[in-house]
Amino acid sequence: MRYMNNRSPQSGGRHAVSLTAHVASTACEATSVSSLTEPGGTGLLRLSGEFDQDAAPQVREALSTVRAVGARRTIVDLSGVVFADSSLLHVLLSAREEHALVLAGPLHSQLQRLFELTGTAGLFTFAEDPEAARLLPPPSPGEGVPG
Template sequence: MTDAFHIDVPHTDGTLAVIALSGEFDIATAPAVRTRALELIADGHPDLVADLAGVTFCDSSGLGALIGIWRCAKDADGSLTLAAIPDRLNRLLSVTGMDSFLSVHPSADAALAAHPDHRTTA
């Protein structure tokens, strides 16, 4: 049985947005994540923080979605930062070399605080 998957956007501020995922990030859910992230980019939030604290599983489809989001954000002069990544995904990023392209922070708050365009008002 799979965990119910949810996509939330708990923070938007200027160019920044947090997209928080929970549940299994896999072939069934990756397209929805990509679609929602691209909507945020199109709405003027090209600097995305993917809060993965609630992700219980991530397969290659989830990784592929993150890479696609990173490319689209980059094309929009933005960025993709990962926050609170599960250990298994951290290993997957390391094996694929994506950890050299994606910034990682221990929490979404830390990722927001580290972003140069972060404003203290939410």
């Protein structure tokens, strides 16, 4: 496995961090995690590919980086995730303690099923896409869908 971490400040007050993990597998599916902190304190993580125990630590690292640069809300774009196991779910559940987390889709059917089968869907705030997530009031850390 090879990891690349490219950090570069961008204009307009944005801080970009790009973490890409290339996992050798039979399908040769690339896994990538990129993050951006927007003005106003919103962090955006974009995930794509397959997330298992080998790739999930990259998500944890990106979440820590977004938090360290002062994001008050974190949107995790899961629309590019084609496979995830309990490793990614564990990282997202743990992140709820420190992040006002919004998960954005649309979700691949396998990922949606993971949330449903584990009974964890109600623990998160979901949005149709990152733009819709930006329009939601930020949840408090640890808060899921308002009941």
